[in-house]
Amino acid sequence: MSMTAGKSKSLHLIQWIMLLSITTLMMVACGSQEPAEISITLSEFSIEPNEVTVPAGEVNFTVQNIGALEHNFEIEGVQEKIDFVLPTETETLETTLSAGSYVLVCTVEGHREAGMVGTLIVEE
Numbered sequence: 001m002s003m004t005a006g007k008s009k010s011l012h013l014i015q016w017i018m019l020l021s022i023t024t025l026m027m028v029a030c031g032s033q034e035p036a037e038i039s040i041t042l043s044e045f046s047i048e049p050n051e052v053t054v055p056a057g058e059v060n061f062t063v064q065n066i067g068a069l070e071h072n073f074e075i076e077g078v079q080e081k082i083d084f085v086l087p088t089e090t091e092t093l094e095t096t097l098s099a100g101s102y103v104l105v106c107t108v109e110g111h112r113e114a115g116m117v118g119t120l121i122v123e124e
């Protein structure tokens, strides 16, 4: 009788450990699926931060123009872009990125040359 009770107890413990492991794995998996949130500010003439690193996957950019001129925001080679950001305005860009090195740029004439260019590193 007592042996049966002992076996049942250890079986419960194994089940509990398995459940805990599965729950932990699910939490880790869900965590990595959250989109990365990146805040960018545009001004004359810079993109801040100038170098950004994000994990591969969904990325949401919040782009604020703190300057006095109209700007825009592009990630070279990526279809999604922000056509214009008026002074004091904030626009958002949602995209999915694979690993690699990208160029962030404002394509208003002369702005890249003036310094509105940055680097985006997407890590696997």
Ligand SMILES: [Cu+2]
Pocket: 070, 071, 072, 106, 107, 108, 111, 116
């Ligand atoms: Cu610009």
